[in-house]
Amino acid sequence: MFRNACSSSVAIGIGAALGLALASGAATAQYPERPVTYVNPFSPGGECDIAMRMIQPKLEERLGVDVPIEYHEGGGGAVGWAHVADQAPDGYTIACFSIPHIIAQPLARDPGYETDDLELIYTYQSNPQVLVVRDDSPYENLEDFIADASENPGSITVGGTGTASGNHLGAVRLMQAADIELTWIPFPGTGPTIPALEGGHVGALMTNSTVAHQNSDKFRALAVASEDRLPFMQDVPTFRELGYDIQEAIHRGVLAPAGFPDEAKQLLAEHLDEITGELAPRMEEMGHFVEYLGPEESAELVERLQPEYRQLLDDIGMLD
Template identity: 40%
Template structure:
């Protein structure tokens, strides 16, 4: 009998050990010991872009605060959708995270039923940066203000060409929103990326451009920037009014953050939220962002969720208005 009892006890112990190992390997993992291995930080774009630049800045700070190696990988394709489709299928243990961009993660599912993910699948841990989008004309243009541009567009509907990066992108939605608020119609000319759109505009192939703040700063001497999409005066462009200051309730921009797979443990999300937002307190980091044309942003998990919901409602209304025309 003693021998049988020992066998049963040994079997139960083995089962419990296996169950514990299984719990740590899948699901939400062991949040108390997080992170227990290196973290893959996926960038759903090509190397060298703005998302990559920020991830490289964050990498050493994350490794120090989390105590693990942070490996940056690139998963370009579909304007980010390939990478975000991969994210939602990963184990929710916090060891695979992905950079996210707004409005991309909202507009893609709204405009296309086959993106491979839905906005609600994306679980943000934090939003840490923004690239405000501004509107500009060439230096030799007779348009000297946003009001003058709106008046000209009203006089000649559809005659003004506007360069931007992609369709159903941050630039495109900025144009749609301005047209909706101002009651005007302009002709959008999409290019395959921000750099080609800037070069086309500087080459005289479009009268107006919606551009990223980083590009507008770089080519500031070659254009007249009429408005910028920041909430308040944008530090690197102190003389440029915001859209809001000019009477248009819009803050176009590209927000960057980090997300985890669905069903990730809240403690893991909290750990990542703290790690990413604490970087903004490191000496010189915010100044570096401003110098590069970016805007520091501080949104934790809950605030990011609310922000994405707010932007989803905002963009849905704009697209409904366009489709209804």
């Protein structure tokens, strides 16, 4: 974990980095000397948006400059990440990321960017996927849901963020494991999925554990795609204990264009590590698992997951 991996020599180096020259036109500048744009690739009200709003003021306080949030939504985050990939790697554009999105999207189609066009700075939280329905749904449990899907292939609509996203791939894993057909309904972010299920516009959501947890008064969680039951949802069984070996989670953090200056990357990672520690109790209360992964650990996470998602997409005929 990044918080435990930082030595005093690294800390000294970070302090010295403030006086070092940065690349790409910032050769004589102290970093940062102007606002750092924080891109949200999803619609307002979703998980990235909520986390960014929590992080933004704390990051501004530490950097001493404004960190304005810009929305570049669409394509399940692809529009925003393509925009970031096109920016100069000068230290002044960062964005919220979601894994597996930034891995799976370029494998499944041409989203306007490649995974290698982006450089991960820090990973601060993750969420297992949860299958939820309305509390008045006829599906009392996962068995009811799968039985109906088996008898009426494609009749159940399941909503979530984008395609080749954590939500989507969670639903794909369920279809594979249970040998059923569901109709996937993609949304531009998590925010719009909640009223869509409330209004009966979709039959279910494959969504983040935070959504299931925070809406437990109106949604019924049928199963969670984690190894063990969640501490804040102890009454919800895992897919695995119900006979379906499904695990899927979304990891969230901050990235930048590839080639981002090392000094800026390390400084931001250190600030984000401190901020994550401060926000951890609040994140956990919301239903997140807090992570403390710096640049190297985040890159290792991507490297570890790429073969898994390549195989999954190949199995379902989505590999580009």
